Amino acid sequence: MGRVRIRHYRIRKGRGYWEPTARMKALGFRVMALGPDGPEAWALAERMNAEWDGARASGNAVDHYEHGTVGWLFDKYRRMGVWEKKEPRTREEWEAAWTVIKQVFGDVLVSEIDFPACDAFYTELENKFSQHKKHRVFKICRALLEIAIGFKLIKTNPSHKIPNTAPKGRSAIWSELEIVELRDKAWELGYRGLSVAIAVAHDTQLAPVDVRLLTLGMRRADHQGIYFETERAKTGRKALATISKDTELLIERYLQGLAFVLPPDQPLIRNRSSRVYSKDTLGDDFRDVREVVFPGDTRRLMDMRRTGNVEAVTGGAQPTDLAAKLSNTIAQSNQIFDTYSPVQLETVREVDKALEIGRRKLLATAVAREQNENKSGNPPTPAPLLESELPSTRAGEKGKWLTKPKRCQWRERRDLNPRPPA
Numbered sequence: 001m002g003r004v005r006i007r008h009y010r011i012r013k014g015r016g017y018w019e020p021t022a023r024m025k026a027l028g029f030r031v032m033a034l035g036p037d038g039p040e041a042w043a044l045a046e047r048m049n050a051e052w053d054g055a056r057a058s059g060n061a062v063d064h065y066e067h068g069t070v071g072w073l074f075d076k077y078r079r080m081g082v083w084e085k086k087e088p089r090t091r092e093e094w095e096a097a098w099t100v101i102k103q104v105f106g107d108v109l110v111s112e113i114d115f116p117a118c119d120a121f122y123t124e125l126e127n128k129f130s131q132h133k134k135h136r137v138f139k140i141c142r143a144l145l146e147i148a149i150g151f152k153l154i155k156t157n158p159s160h161k162i163p164n165t166a167p168k169g170r171s172a173i174w175s176e177l178e179i180v181e182l183r184d185k186a187w188e189l190g191y192r193g194l195s196v197a198i199a200v201a202h203d204t205q206l207a208p209v210d211v212r213l214l215t216l217g218m219r220r221a222d223h224q225g226i227y228f229e230t231e232r233a234k235t236g237r238k239a240l241a242t243i244s245k246d247t248e249l250l251i252e253r254y255l256q257g258l259a260f261v262l263p264p265d266q267p268l269i270r271n272r273s274s275r276v277y278s279k280d281t282l283g284d285d286f287r288d289v290r291e292v293v294f295p296g297d298t299r300r301l302m303d304m305r306r307t308g309n310v311e312a313v314t315g316g317a318q319p320t321d322l323a324a325k326l327s328n329t330i331a332q333s334n335q336i337f338d339t340y341s342p343v344q345l346e347t348v349r350e351v352d353k354a355l356e357i358g359r360r361k362l363l364a365t366a367v368a369r370e371q372n373e374n375k376s377g378n379p380p381t382p383a384p385l386l387e388s389e390l391p392s393t394r395a396g397e398k399g400k401w402l403t404k405p406k407r408c409q410w411r412e413r414r415d416l417n418p419r420p421p422a
Contacts, residue, residue: 005116007108008052009034017039021066023381053103065357068114068153070144074098077147097140100125105141106211111151113145118159131167138164147332151286172299173307174202175366176359183250186289193270193277194285196247198256200269200299204241205308208301209233212277214241217264242352249358308355 008024010017020029032048033306034041065071077083082093104121105113121141125134142159174182179202186195201211210232218228226248228241243251255262262268267276271285286301375391 004042005120006042006045007049007104009042010035016045017348018045020052021069023066024052027114056103065106066109068111069107070110070148072103073110073148073151073153075103076151077144087235093136094140096233096274097137100129100137101141101144104316110145110148113154113158115158116404118162121163122164124416135164135166138162150295170303170306172297172303173310174304175307176311176363177204178294179304179307181293182289186285188195189289189292190272191285191289192254193272194256194282194289196251197269197277197282198301198304199247199250200241200243201304202308203243204228204239204248205249206230206239206241206392207232207234207305209279210239210241210281212279212302213267214269215265216262216268288317311358312354313358314361315354317354 008019008021010019014037016034018032018034020031029052029244030042030049065075085092086243104124105117108117118141122134122138125137130139132262135186138159141194142157142164145154145157148154179198183195183198183202186192186198197208200205200206201208206214211231213233214228214230219229224242225245226242226243230239230241231237232239251268253270256269257272259275271276271277271281275281277285284302290299300311354401
């Protein structure tokens with residue numbers, strides 16, 4: 001009979017036992033003799049594990065782990081200086097992964113985790129979670145076992161025998177026309193804070209978390225217009241978030257429509273109930289509006305950061321300037337990044353110019369594509385060939401405008417700026 005791997009299950013002289021740890025015993029769990037090793041004993045052991053898991057889930061179990069267990073190792077690691085130096089988002093990722101890892105390995109001695117145990121855990125992750133979450137959780141589990149080597153609990157990391165396939169990176173982008181549709185429809189449906197968030201995300205290339213944390217106290221101005229001086233939540237790096245004139249006007253209309261005076265130190269982008277957006281509520285509202293405008297689409301608000309990168313590159317932005325705009329490092333070199341920090345606002349403005357050129361080029365390509373696909377007897381106006389002939393994206397100017405790019409329809413372009421609240 002092949003050997004099975006069940007938590008807290010031990011075989012002694014052909015008989016099975018369920019052996020709780022000292023922590024479990026403190027909460028009333030006792031060693032149980034399960035009879036001859038076999039399916040019946042295995043089932044009883046699994047039932048006892050389920051009872052223990054229930055005790056932990058209900059809060060009746062205290063996180064106090066026996067020395068040498070994975071739980072003890074993680075607690076020890078979180079009290080070290082290296083943990084404090086991790087980025088806040090990185091610590092959040094570890095904590096989120098730990099909620100999954102501890103259900104399987106929390107009470108298990110690190111020295112008892114071998115290749116079969118890692119393989120079983122990886123298979124369970126594949127069956128329960130998405131590829132993205134599976135990859136992240138197993139990555140943290142593997143890192144914990146590396147830390148165990150540093151604590152001399154084990155000599156080698158058994159998880160390295162299992163390839164942890166990473167999910168494919170996102171590549172989706174939005175077109176300017178689609179973003180205008182989303183922004184205007186959000187305003188029309190009453191999601192006015194979301195409308196502002198969409199416009200700001202497109203202009204600034206900030207991540208959604210950075211957009212929803214912007215405050216009026218961060219607002220600055222120079223001779224070219226308004227921008228926000230903030231920090232990226234993920235890295236803590238300084239970011240200068242420049243916005244267009246259209247977005248400036250949209251923000252002013254939004255603020256005028258609020259029923260209260262917005263404190264300068266509080267997030268300015270609010271949901272329909274005037275509450276601050278959270279990660280979940282911002283995503284939920286965006287999906288609601290996206291489904292109205294583009295049914296079945298799966299692109300996200302975060303894809304606007306990538307969209308801006310594509311537009312800037314198309315417009316000829318230099319990598320060093322683009323790093324300042326995105327508040328990223330250049331080839332992972334902090335020294336090079338810091339070299340360009342003193343003129344960051346100037347370089348960000350240079351990227352804004354490239355963005356405008358890139359958007360116009362991409363618009364011309366989209367118009368030409370619509371022409372080729374249009375099979376009606378009345379073809380639309382020919383696509384502009386020169387930059388001076390491209391449609392203006394400034395508010396108040398009228399002309400022919402593509403709406404809903406996925407549908408080959410043409411109509412008179414409406415004002416880019418949503419109407420102010422009645």
